[in-house]
Amino acid sequence: LLEYWTEIAGIDTGVAAQFIALMSQADLVLGLPLPDELEPGPVFLP
């Protein structure tokens, strides 16, 4: 993936490394099955 971002997509190495780290966290987020009816935040209302 790093090679793709840096050489094929032409994205800076530093950004690519950060993006890879970010996507590893995104995988965790997307890996939790949630009920269909669950709405997004906000958590509290004033």
Next chain:
Amino acid sequence: MSARSANAAAAGAGAETAINLAARVRRAELSAEAVTSAALARIRAHNPSLNCFTTVLYEQALTDARRLDARIAAGEDPGALAGVPVGVKDLFDVQGVVTRAGSKILTDGAPASSDAVLVRRLRAAGAILLGCQNMDEFAYGFTTENAHYGATRNPHDPQRVAGGSSGGSAAAVAAALVAVSLGSDTNGSIRVPASFCGVFGLKPTFGRLPRTGSFPFVHDLDHVGPFARTATDLALAYDVLQGHDASDPACTVRPIEAASPQLANGVDTMRAGVLDGWFEEGASDEALAAVARVAGTFRLRANVSLPEAKRARAAAFCLTAASGGALHLERLRNRPQDFDPATRDRLLAGTLLPATVVVQAQRLRRWFAAQAAILFEKVDVLLAPCTPDVAPRIGQKTMSLRGIEVPIRPNLGIYTQPISFVGLPVVAVPLWSASGPPIGVQVITPAWKEARALRVAAALERHGIVSAQRIRP
């Protein structure tokens, strides 16, 4: 030197709590001018090495102090923080000062035309604002190793970081340059530096304190709150700062709930839950020992689990990058060379994050908040480390989490991120590790129960478990 000036010199040296200092100024035992002069002298002496302040308001502070003395002489009530030296993170607007938020880019902006609401409230309570404090660029970091303004050094060991992103604010309180500071906390930026600098820090419920006049980072995760050297001072500052402000759409309309009158109530009947799982995996022996010492104060305590905390932390991580990237998009396009490269790369990566992740992270947020609410049906307070370990050394790039080497920058907030993700109030309380440096514990309570967390902090302080003064474990 007059007797009043001599007293003030002692007070400015950090011997006094904010509450005692204000009482003495109100009684005219000390002049606000002399207290301010002494505090400014300490900043002159120590800031060149510690780098807590990026702007010091030498003349303005003395002018404000003289004005306060005149009001006291005229018989006016000078306020609960009369003459108390304070500082604010460099993302709060201070009239006449350019708000830089730790960046080079914002240096080109116009000076703020008015004070942030919380700055105004501090001044209305008689506090004397001494200046603006160093931070990670745009609040995106946990170490305050700022590429433009230098690193803030830890007052307990100058070779170590102060933590971040409110590092200047925590270090200035720890070094007794001020009695109270204001910081902000999106993912742990009050709690991490409080932990490393050995001071008390309050991250209130999301929406409790108005952010009006502060530079944002992630609109639905940004909190603001105070640092202090005692739980009593922290509660006093919090009480002064409370109140609705319609200019912050997230700010609560709930009435002010004063914490100070509740501090003496103790914790005998409280049930404490020690968070296990994610909140102990990777924690150092020092961090776990600190939590155990705090837990030992509670007669009723048990280990409890907050499910999927690792995913909650991941969701906060993703939302931060995406929202931060969106906030700074124009600056990333037009002035990428003026960012700290490490900050810029993280923000740029955030702009590439698929929308699916952002939506799912927000849905996960609501689910996780419900899990926390279920836990609070069984316990009154939750306990967890603030940081996985004591402060790393300046320039250190990686750290060991139970034998696994990980980059420092994104991992110092692994225990704070899941909690701020769902907006719960936390008081960071300072303990002292066997190896020397301080380390903090999070005292977490249900939404809007800041007073309970502060009451726990005060009880721990009375029991000698927590202190901003070095104590042996």
